[in-house]
Each structure stands twice: as C-alpha cells, then as structure tokens.
Amino acid sequence: MAGIEKDALTGTDTTGHEWDGLKELNTPxxxxxxxxxxxxxxxxxxxxxxxxxxxxxxxxxxxxxTARGAIAGVVAEERAKQEPMLxxxxxxxxxxxxxDPDLRAYALAGGRGVFSxxxxxxxxxxxxxxAGGFPSLADDDWIWGGSLAAIQTTIQHGIRNAEDEDARxxxxxxxxxxxxxxxxxxxDVAEHVLALGSRATDAAAAGRGAALYAxxxxxxxxxxxxxxRELGAxxxxxxxxxxxxxxxxxxxxxxxxxxxxxxxxxxRLDPAxxxxxxxxxxxxxxxE
Amino acid sequence: MSKVExxxxxxxxxxxxxxxxxxxxxxxxKAVGGTVRRAKWLILCLCLGLYYLVPWLRWDRGPGAPDxxxxxxxxxxxxxxxxxxxxxxxxxxxTGLLILGAIGLFMATSLFGRVWCGFTxxxxxxxxxxxxxxxxxxxxxxxxxxxxxxxxxxxxxxxKAATHAVWLLIAAATGGAWIxxxxxAPTVVRELLNGEASLTTYGFFGLFAGxxxxxxxxxxxxLCIYMCPWPRFQAAMLDENSLVVTYREWRGEPRxxxxxxxxxxxxxxxxxxNVCPTGxxxxxxxxxxxxxxxxxxxxxxxxMGRLERPKGLIGFETxxxxxVSTKAAAPLPPGPERQQAGMAARRVPRFxxxxxxxxxxxxxAVGGVMLGSYVxxxxxxxxxxxxxxxxxxxxSDGAVRNAYNLKLANKLREEGDFxxxxxxxxxxxxxxxDAPQDSQGRPVVHSRGDGITQWxxxxxxxxxxxxxESVPVTFxxxxxxxxxxxxxxxxxxGPKP
Numbered sequence: 001m002a003g004i005e006k007d008a009l010t011g012t013d014t015t016g017h018e019w020d021g022l023k024e025l026n027t028p029x030x031x032x033x034x035x036x037x038x039x040x041x042x043x044x045x046x047x048x049x050x051x052x053x054x055x056x057x058x059x060x061x062x063x064x065x066t067a068r069g070a071i072a073g074v075v076a077e078e079r080a081k082q083e084p085m086l087x088x089x090x091x092x093x094x095x096x097x098x099x100d101p102d103l104r105a106y107a108l109a110g111g112r113g114v115f116s117x118x119x120x121x122x123x124x125x126x127x128x129x130x131a132g133g134f135p136s137l138a139d140d141d142w143i144w145g146g147s148l149a150a151i152q153t154t155i156q157h158g159i160r161n162a163e164d165e166d167a168r169x170x171x172x173x174x175x176x177x178x179x180x181x182x183x184x185x186x187x188d189v190a191e192h193v194l195a196l197g198s199r200a201t202d203a204a205a206a207g208r209g210a211a212l213y214a215x216x217x218x219x220x221x222x223x224x225x226x227x228x229r230e231l232g233a234x235x236x237x238x239x240x241x242x243x244x245x246x247x248x249x250x251x252x253x254x255x256x257x258x259x260x261x262x263x264x265x266x267x268r269l270d271p272a273x274x275x276x277x278x279x280x281x282x283x284x285x286x287x288e
Numbered sequence: 289m290s291k292v293e294x295x296x297x298x299x300x301x302x303x304x305x306x307x308x309x310x311x312x313x314x315x316x317x318k319a320v321g322g323t324v325r326r327a328k329w330l331i332l333c334l335c336l337g338l339y340y341l342v343p344w345l346r347w348d349r350g351p352g353a354p355d356x357x358x359x360x361x362x363x364x365x366x367x368x369x370x371x372x373x374x375x376x377x378x379x380x381x382x383t384g385l386l387i388l389g390a391i392g393l394f395m396a397t398s399l400f401g402r403v404w405c406g407f408t409x410x411x412x413x414x415x416x417x418x419x420x421x422x423x424x425x426x427x428x429x430x431x432x433x434x435x436x437x438x439x440x441x442x443x444x445x446x447x448k449a450a451t452h453a454v455w456l457l458i459a460a461a462t463g464g465a466w467i468x469x470x471x472x473a474p475t476v477v478r479e480l481l482n483g484e485a486s487l488t489t490y491g492f493f494g495l496f497a498g499x500x501x502x503x504x505x506x507x508x509x510x511l512c513i514y515m516c517p518w519p520r521f522q523a524a525m526l527d528e529n530s531l532v533v534t535y536r537e538w539r540g541e542p543r544x545x546x547x548x549x550x551x552x553x554x555x556x557x558x559x560x561x562n563v564c565p566t567g568x569x570x571x572x573x574x575x576x577x578x579x580x581x582x583x584x585x586x587x588x589x590x591x592m593g594r595l596e597r598p599k600g601l602i603g604f605e606t607x608x609x610x611x612v613s614t615k616a617a618a619p620l621p622p623g624p625e626r627q628q629a630g631m632a633a634r635r636v637p638r639f640x641x642x643x644x645x646x647x648x649x650x651x652x653a654v655g656g657v658m659l660g661s662y663v664x665x666x667x668x669x670x671x672x673x674x675x676x677x678x679x680x681x682x683x684s685d686g687a688v689r690n691a692y693n694l695k696l697a698n699k700l701r702e703e704g705d706f707x708x709x710x711x712x713x714x715x716x717x718x719x720x721x722d723a724p725q726d727s728q729g730r731p732v733v734h735s736r737g738d739g740i741t742q743w744x745x746x747x748x749x750x751x752x753x754x755x756x757e758s759v760p761v762t763f764x765x766x767x768x769x770x771x772x773x774x775x776x777x778x779x780x781x782g783p784k785p
Contacts, residue, residue, distance in 0.1 A: 004306070013306045028310035030514055128678030138691075141684040238684035239751075283721065285681060285691060285746055 089272040094148040097279050104279060111280025114273050118265065119281075127284045133242055133260040138284040141240040144168055145229045146288040152278040156266035159232070164264035170231045175216065176255035183255075185212055190250040196225035196237050201247070314436070315509055315567035317419060318429035318559075322586025331407050332416055340461065343468035347371075350701055353738070360470050366738075372662070375699060384658040388651060395647035397525040399639055400604070401532035402580030405518065411511055412579065414462070414504035415565065421454045429562060455505045456497075463497030509566035512579055519576045526574075527607075529638045533580050534605040535560075535571040538614040538630050542622070543571075546595055552622045553601050559591050560584035560602060570602055598627060609634040668704075668735065671695040672763050672778045679781050686751030688782040694720070694743040694763065696735040703737040706773060708745070712761035712780060715753040720745045733765070747780060755782050 004016045007025055017024040047053060051061040060066065085106050089097065097103045116125060122134040129136030135143060144154050157166040175181040181189065191202050192209030200206040220228055225236030234242060243249055243258050265274055281287070345357035347370055354361060359368040367374040367382075374381055396403055406412060426432045426447050438444055467476055467489050479485040480493065503511055512519060526532065540554030554571070561569050563584060568577045570584045582604065589599040616633035620626035675691040683689055698704070707730040710718045720731035721744045735741045745763070749755055759782075764775040 015308065026306055026308060028306070028308055030312060030510060031309045032312060032510070033514060034309055124677060126675060126677035128681065136678075136681065138678060138681045139683055139689075235684070239682065239686045240684045283744075285689065 086270075086272045089275050090270065092275065094152050094275055094278040094282070097275055098148060098282070107276045107279040108283055111276050111283075114269075114277055115280055118269065119277065122262075127281065131244075133258065135242050135260075136240070136286075137281050138286055139240055140286045141235065141238060142229065142286065142288070143227075143234050143242070144232050146282070146286055148278055148282050148287070150229070151281050151287075152274065154262070155274050155277055155281070156264065158264035159262040160259055161261055161263050163267065167264055168232055170220070170233065171259065172220070172233075172253075172257040173216075174255065174257040177257075180216065181212065181254070185209075186251055186254050189213055189217065189254050190247055193225065193236050193250050193254075194247060197239075197245075312510075313567065315565065316429045316432050316562075317565045317567075317583075318562040318587075319423055320563040320583050320586045320590070322589055324582040324586045328407060328416065328581065328583075332413050335408060335410075335413050336417065340465050343465060343473040349373075353701060354472060356472055358469060359472070362470060373699065375697075378665075381658060381662070384654055387654050388658075391647055391650045391654070394525050395644060395651065397522055398527065398530055398643050398647065401526065401530050402519075402522060402578070405512065405522075405579040406533075406581030409579075411503060411516070412565075412581065414458075414500055415508050417458060418455055418504040419565070421458070422451055425451045425454070452505070455501055459497040459501035459504075460493075462500040463493040463495070466496040467493050509577070509579075512566060513577050519579075525643075527641075527643060528611075529606050529608055529641055531604040531606055531637055532574055533570060533578065533582050533585065533602065534574070534607075534610060535602050536600070536605065536610070536613065536630070537571070538610070538617040539627050540571070540601050550622060553592070553597055553627065555591065555595065557591055559587040563587040598624075598631075600631075606637045609637070665699075666774065667699040668765070668774055669697045670763060670765055670774045670776045671697065672776045674778050674781075680783070682783070683748070687748050688751075688755075689746055689748045690780050690782075692745045692747065692763070692778060694733065694745055696733065696741045696743070696765075698735045698737060698739060698741070701737040704735050704767070705732050706735065706765040706767060707731070707770075708733055709764050709766060710747060710761055711764060711775075713749075713753065713755060713759055715750060716761070716780065717748045717750070718745055719748070730766075749780065749782060754785055755780065757782060757784050 004026075005014050005023070006012070007014060007023070010025065013026045014023045015026045049061060050063045051065055052059060053061065085103070088103055089107060092100070092103065097107050115127070119127070123129055123137055124134075127137035129138075135141075140146070142150070144150060144159070154168060157164045157168065159168045160170075161167045173180060175189075176183060176186050188205045188209035189212050190209070191200050191205040192207075192213045194200045195203075195206040195209075214223070220231050220233035221236055222228060222233075227233050227235035239245070241249070242260070243253055265277070269277075342358050343356065346355050347357035347368070348355055349368070354368060356368065357370050359366075361368065365376045393404055422432065426435055435444055435447065464477065464480065467480070467485075470492075471489065476485060476489065480489065485493075507515075535554075540552045542550075542552055543554035543556040544551035546555045560571070561567070561584075563586070564570070565581060565583065566577045566579055568575055570578060585602045585604070588602040592599045592601055612633045612635070613630035617626045617630035620629055671694070673693040673695065675693065679690075681689045681691070694708075696706075707726055707728075708718065708720060708723075709730055710716055718731065720733055723731045723733050723743060726732050731745070733741070733743050747761070759780045760777060761780045762775050762777045765773045767773050
C-alpha cells in the first residue's frame with residue numbers, strides 16, 4: 001500500500017491504493033449513503049426471519065407466507081368472484097345458456113380451458129379428434145347426435161363405461177371373430193359398404209355383400225347406410241370415418257367390431273362445467 | 289518538499305489521511321433577489337400550478353367516458369389527453385414522448401447548459417418551495433444557522449415542528465395530485481379522505497408524499513450530487529458554445545478587498561457561495577455539483593450594483609467568449625478598461641451548429657413520425673387470427689372448412705355494423721357464428737364502441753372446389769354505403785391436392 005498523497009491536478013487526496021502506477025482518488029462517499037447500506041442489511045435480516053429465505057426444506061419464515069399460498073389465495077379470490085355466474089351456469093340448461101348472450105359468452109370464454117384440461121387429451125386441443133377412434137368434435141358428423149341436449153348427455157354419462165348406468169351403450173358384433181360371417185363374406189360386406197359411398201372396387205363382391213348387409217347390418221346402420229344415432233351407429237355413406245374408410249379398415253371393423261369408450265364427466269365435473277363444455281363443444285363448428 | 293500549484297492556490301504535497309466517508313455538511317442558502325430569481329419563481333409557479341391543477345381540468349367525451357382532461361386509466365387501459373385517446377398497443381406514442389423529452393433535454397443543455405437542472409427539475413422546484421417555507425418560519429441563512437446551533441428550546445421546537453408540518457402538507461398535496469392523474473380527481477380525493485381508497489392508491493400517495501418530503505426537505509443537493517445520473521454525463525452535451533453559468537475570472541482576479549489597489553472586481557464577499565443551493569463556489573469553474581440555477585448571478589449583480597461596478601461578473605457565458613475576453617483583458621491591469629476590453633471582445637454565441645442541428649433534426653423526425661402516425665391512425669381495425677388446431681376440418685360431404693377469429697378494434701365511441709366479405713377463390717362460403725345476414729346474404733358483424741368485439745368466422749370450400757394447400761384470402765369490412773372500411777389478409781388451408 002502506497003502512501004496517501006494529494007493529486008496535483010485535482011487537489012484531491014488519493015486513497016493509497018495503487019495498481020500498476022494508477023492511483024485511486026479519494027472522493028468520499030457521504031456517510032448517509034453508508035447508513036443506507038446498513039439499513040438495507042438490517043432490512044434483509046428482518047426479511048430472513050419473516051419470509052422463507054433459507055433454501056432448506058421446512059425453513060419457512062415466522063409469517064408462514066409461501067408463494068404457493070399466495071397464489072392459492074388469489075385463485076380462491078377469483079373463484080369467489082366467478083361464483084354468481086357459475087351458479088347461473090349450473091342452474092340453466094344448455095339451451096337456456098345458448099339463448100342468453102352474456103351467459104353464453106361467459107361459458108365459451110371459460111370453455112376452452114375446461115376443454116383443454118379434460119377433453120383435449122383424446123379429442124385434441126381444437127376438438128379435431130385423433131386417429132384410432134377419437135372423433136372430431138369440430139366437423140358436422142355426429143355419432144350420438146350434435147344437438148345441445150345430445151352433447152350434454154354424452155358428456156354427462158359417457159359412452160360404454162361401467163361407471164355410469166346411463167352411459168350410452170351399443171355393441172357391434174364381431175362378425176368374423178364370433179363366426180357369424182366367413183372371411184369371404186366379410187370382404188363382400190366391406191365391398192358393399194364401399195359401394196354405399198360409390199367407392200366399390202369389385203362390383204360382383206359388392207352385389208353379394210348387399211344381401212349379407214341387409215341381413216346383418218341394416219338394423220343399426222340403415223338400409224342405405226345412413227346410420228342411427230340412437231344406437232351410436234355411424235353413417236357409412238359420408239367421408240368421415242372414425243376408424244378409417246379404406247377397405248382394410250372396414251374389413252377390420254366388420255371382423256372384430258369397434259367399441260370406443262368415453263368416461264362419464266357428470267361424476268367428475270361440476271354441473272356448471274358440464275354445461276360450459278356442452279356449449280363450447282356445440283360452438284366448435286359442428287353444433288346442430 | 290515540493291509544492292504544486294492548483295488553481296491559484298498553493299497546497300502542500302503530503303497531506304494527512306482523509307476519511308473515505310464524508311460528513312454531511314448542511315447547506316444554508318441565503319435569500320436572494322434579482323432577474324434570475326424572478327424567472328425561477330415564475331417557472332416554479334407555472335410548473336407547480338400545472339402539476340397540481342391539471343387533474344382538475346374537465347373534458348367532455350360523452351356519456352360513459354371519463355370527463356377528466358388528462359387521465360391515465362390503468363384499469364380500463366386507456367390514456368386520455370384532451371382530445372387524444374390512446375390504447376395500450378399505441379404505447380409507442382409514449383416512447384416518442386420520452387425520446388422527444390431526452391433529445392429536448394440534450395438540445396437545451398447544449399444551448400444553455402443545465403437549465404433543466406436549475407429551473408425546471410422537480411427536485412429543484414420542490415426544494416425551492418421547501419426552502420421558501422423554511423425561510424418564512426425560521427428566517428434567512430444566519431438565523432437558520434443560529435437556530436440549528438442553539439440548544440433545543442420551546443421556540444426552536446415550535447419553529448422546526450411548524451416547518452416540517454408545512455413540508456408534510458405540501459408533500460401530501462404532491463402525492464395526492466400524483467394519484468389524481470390515474471383516477472378521477474374528485475372521486476379519488478373523496479375516497480382518500482374518507483379512507484375508502486384502495487391500498488394501491490394509498491401506496492402511491494405515500495410513495496410520492498414520502499419522496500417529496502425526504503428529497504426536498506432532507507436530501508436536497510445530496511440527490512443532485514450523489515444520486516442523479518444526469519450531472520455525470522451532461523458534460524457530453526456541453527461544448528465551447530454552450531451558455532453556462534460562469535465566473536468571469538479575467539475580470540474578477542486577483543480578488544481582494546474593494547478598496548485595495550490592483551485588485552480585480554471580485555471582492556471575495558462569498559455572496560455567490562452563500563446563495564448557492566448546492567453550496568459550491570462558482571469561481572472554481574464548471575463543476576458537477578453546479579446545477580446551473582444562476583442564483584449566484586443575482587447575488588453577485590447585487591454586490592456589484594452596491595459597489596457601483598458593472599454587473600455581470602458572473603453570468604451565462606460561453607467558453608469561447610471566456611477565451612477571447614481573457615485574451616483581450618490579459619495585457620491590461622485590473623480596472624474599468626480591462627472590463628470594457630474583455631466585454632467588447634465577446635461575440636454572439638453560435639446557437640446553430642452541427643450538434644444543435646442534429647438534435648433539432650432528431651426532434652423534427654420523431655415529432656413528424658408521431659404526428660403522422662396520429663393523423664393516419666385508423667380508428668377501426670380488423671385482426672384475423674386463423675385457428676391452428678385443427679388446421680382445417682374435413683366435413684362429411686368432403687368439404688374443407690377453416691375457422692378464423694375476428695377481432696374488431698374500434699377506437700371510436702360510436703358502435704357500428706359492417707358487412708363482411710371474403711376476397712379469395714370463387715366458391716368459398718363464409719359464415720360468421722351468431723351474426724345476422726344482410727339482404728345479400730353477407731354476414732353482418734357488430735362492433736361495440738371503444739372496445740374490441742370478437743367474432744368467429746367459418747369459411748368452407750365445397751368438395752367440388754379443388755384448391756391448393758394454402759390459398760391467400762382477404763377479409764374486408766364494408767360500411768352501409770358499401771365502402772371498404774378495413775381489410776386484413778389471411779390464408780385458407782386444405783389438404784394436399
């Protein structure tokens with residue numbers, strides 16, 4: 001440490017610190033500034049006692065404050081604010097909600113979130129569905145009906161589940177697996193189903209299949225393949241195919257049957273949420 | 289032992305160790321009268337008058353809209369300034385104002401030195417006001433120094449308490465006025481006084497009242513010297529043509545008693561130091577602690593007047609002029625001839641120079657862009673947000689459908705109905721959910737006043753229409769006369785052909 005000198009140019013003392021010939025001038029810090037530093041240290045000490053500041057499990061401050069608790073408080077506060085609207089949503093039928101612009105806007109605004117959490121896993125973020133039996137909710141093709149009431153019933157009770165007695169149920173026979181039809185006959189039926197949509201590749205087989213179709217399939221899918229929503233039997237003439245519309249997929253469907261399952265949401269969600277989802281799904285673009 | 293010459297003073301080269309921490313030295317500025325002081329009072333009244341009174345100005349914007357002329361409505365995300373109403377997405381106007389403010393400050397500094405600091409900075413204005421109160425209650429410089437040194441007594445306590453009480457009142461008014469810019473003034477004052485205002489309101493009230501009291505009552509010049517960044521870099525704006533508060537050394541030195549022979553005009557009376565609000569000696573030249581308020585000019589002019597010597601020993605002067613005056617005066621002995629020769633050599637300062645022209649150019653460019661963007665500002669805009677999940681929906685008859693969220697932002701207070709038409713390949717059908725149709729079958733979307741209205745449009749390409757994977761489309765809004773009000777482009781997506 002070099003000695004303290006007075007700098008010739010500025011008339012200021014040096015601090016005595018010197019680095020490679022560079023000497024530091026002493027421009028003193030005001031004392032109050034120093035005291036402000038001390039005050040911040042004191043503030044920090046108080047803070048450490050009051051709030052969680054030590055990164056050890058269970059090291060909470062004496063106030064018991066936690067970030068999670070603070071968020072929970074805010075969430076509870078917001079929930080309380082929504083309660084009047086939720087009560088109206090709970091009490092109304094989907095049709096009443098759809099007819100009330102305010103209530104409908106509220107249902108739709110929150111619908112996306114509820115849908116994302118509960119439905120998007122199978123039906124996709126925008127209700128576009130997924131391959132392998134998860135139907136699109138945004139198109140105009142409905143297996144069990146696309147009216148507000150039908151959608152609500154589907155959401156409330158689900159499809160082919162063991163939990164809800166009122167779940168929508170239907171059972172397509174496994175025509176090949178259960179020995180009802182032979183492999184050749186299944187092929188003929190598949191050709192007939194393709195013919196319903198004017199897509200047959202083998203007219204003779206389709207002709208043979210017509211009789212088999214009339215015998216085995218008409219009861220549910222209708223004589224022209226128009227389907228039956230009461231039974232969840234899809235239309236066979238359109239271009240929307242839940243399990244694929246190519247011949248191989250149809251052969252597989254006829255041989256081993258298809259039976260998608262959807263859980264009942266009435267036992268999982270608040271009625272207000274079921275109503276909200278009903279209105280939201282109906283508004284995705286395919287509502288009837 | 290060698291001796292070094294520092295600014296005319298002789299200093300020994302080996303001093304005793306000095307502390308790293310400076311004791312607080314209280315400044316007791318003396319009252320002063322004069323031209324600069326009068327200008328400062330005028331500016332003080334103007335600035336404080338504007339600050340305290342502007343929230344009370346009313347401006348009729350029709351029903352449902354706030355009638356306060358200047359209001360930053362955080363809750364409803366609107367900024368009102370007389371006839372101007374700004375939305376949050378137009379925050380670039382604020383950016384523009386900040387740029388104008390900064391460049392304006394640079395320009396003023398390069399022309400006239402630290403006029404901002406000395407005349408209009410809130411720290412200066414409120415400190416001036418607080419000093420006025422202090423002087424009224426406790427007396428001028430000498431009386432205040434005496435009072436501070438005297439032991440505590442009932443009289444001293446009373447004077448001090450009265451001073452702080454008035455300071456706190458002013459501080460409360462300052463904090464009160466601040467929150468009025470963010471909420472309806474009469475309402476927030478009533479709420480504040482009745483204890484009904486929100487915690488945030490009280491918080492900001494307390495923050496601004498507290499900082500006013502601490503900064504103008506206690507911190508004062510400490511804020512300028514140790515906390516404010518501006519003095520540290522304002523030297524970058526100054527050059528030899530800037531007018532700065534300057535001691536005319538060529539005329540004043542050597543300083544000495546008025547009647548002593550061979551002395552300059554400075555009688556070393558310390559009047560300039562005594563009136564200085566930051567406690568500096570202007571005779572040591574331009575320095576960081578000098579805020580350029582010019583009160584030393586008034587003090588010195590007063591003394592010169594009494595001595596029947598020409599005024600202007602301290603004045604607003606450029607370094608160029610200081611140079612030429614010094615050269616002209618150098619051969620002459622102290623006296624009236626030297627003073628006249630020095631003053632006669634001065635030239636009119638060059639206000640137009642590269643630096644100021646650049647500042648002016650930036651000011652004009654930013655101002656022009658702001659004005660242009662305000663004049664050309666659209667009051668109705670349509671944002672089209674294509675839904676991406678799913679990219680498109682295949683319908684049962686083979687048609688392809690896209691969904692779009694339409695957001696109509698209407699900055700006027702009048703609502704309106706607009707027909708929506710789609711420009712794109714013929715055959716595309718557009719339906720807006722929940723919207724009625726006009727006689728030509730076009731969807732009619734309603735737009736609420738002063739807000740955003742959302743609609744969802746479904747555009748369908750029939751199976752017979754074979755389109756590319758991506759087709760550009762344009763949504764247009766038509767008014768009742770069929771004129772296009774606004775249009776926005778998007779794309780229509782489908783499967784690979």
